[in-house]
Amino acid sequence: MRKKEFIPMNLQLFAEPPAGGDGDAGDTSATGGKSGEGSNKADPDDEGDxxxxxxxxxxxxxxxxxxxxxxxxxxxxxxxxxxxQLREKQTAEEIxxxxxxxxxxxREEQFQKLLRENTIxxxxxNFLAL
Structure with a gap:
């Protein structure tokens, strides 16, 4: 069942075209008659210049x-x-x-203490007034 899940692939995409000119595969006008060579390659003799x-x-x-x-x-x-500088500033701010x-x-502690004394x-x- 696993073999059915595979998609057939054409691994010869970059293979050189066959010698018999079938269709556009044998067109050499785009490469100037040189198959497999780029037109931007320099001659090895020009390396000295x-x-x-x-x-x-x-x-x-x-x-x-x-x-x-x-x-x-x-x-x-x-x-x-x-x-x-930011760390120094942050520590000063944190301090x-x-x-x-x-x-x-x-201050809150003193306030709570005063409230308690006031309530007492x-x-x-009230107790003495009775």
Whole structure:
């Protein structure tokens, strides 16, 4: 049953066309008569002329790579300094919030104590008035 689930595939999609010209498979006008070769390939004899320009291109790419690495290092160091400043700022803010919360808790505790004393005093007055 598993064999029926497979889809038949044509694995010869990129195979070279047969030599007998059946249809458009034998059309060589698009490739200029060369089958299997790209038209953008350079001759091996021209490598001596391009050697100097390739060396210059490599040097330019190395300089550009060095500039990009330097810019990347600068950006990462700036990001690290901003992150450090943010952490310092957050800790200062957190300290301020903690102090504020402690003061608020102390104030609330004093308020509850005063309410209790006030209630006791009222009950005491009512009891003595009887």
């Amino acid at each position: 391009d050697g100097v320009s390739l060396a210059e291109q490599v040097a330019q790419l190395k300089v550009q790579n060095a500039k990009l690495k330097k810019a990347n290092d600068k950006a990462t160091s700036e990001a690290a300094s901003y992150k450090k 301020a919030l903690q102090e504020k919360a402690e003061k608020e808790a102390e 005093t009222k009950f005491e007055k």
